Amino acid sequence: MEQPSKPPTSKGSAATFTGDVWIDPITRGLPLSQLNVAVVRFSPGARTAWHSHEGGQTLYVTEGQGLVQARGQQVVELKPGDVIFAPDGEEHWHGADPDHFMTHLSITEGAPHWGAHVTDDEYAGAASQERPEGSRE
Structure with missing residues (x-):
């Protein structure tokens, strides 16, 4: 079995993130696969820009909040163990x-x-809303 070299940790781009975000790739779409x-890791208050994914995105929260x-739906609060799927x-x-770090595993297909x-x-409006907890799959 071959062990591919692990890419280095990178800082999330200011073009797609607000605040300090760090990304550790685990796998990046090997030939014939688009799995990423x-x-x-998000610092308190850090977040993505609005986005979508071909094939969807699964998030598995490992620590923090x-x-x-x-778009057009209620904000959902995330805690360790929560699994969210965006189709x-x-x-x-x-x-x-706003007050906690948060780390999640991101699993995507496509760009x-x-x-x-x-x-x-x-963000301030979302952070102050009453929020249901994330769903567990």
Whole structure:
């Protein structure tokens, strides 16, 4: 069995993230596969821009507390052990809550499609909403 070299940790791009986000790729679509798996660490208040994924995205929260929201839906609070699935093409954002770090495993198929940043006003409104806890699959 071959063990591929592990890419280094990288800082999330300011074009697609707000705040400090660090990404540790686990696998990046080997030939004939579009599977991407990464550990993503968000500092308090850090978040993605609005985005969607071809083939969808599964998030598995491993530590901390976070938030996720699909366009036009309620914000969902994330805690360790929560699993969230965004189906193919569903625009959403996710990140840490204002007072905690949050780490999740991101599992995607296909390329992401990035949109506008989640504004500070959108995030502040989301962070102050009453939120149901994430769903466990």
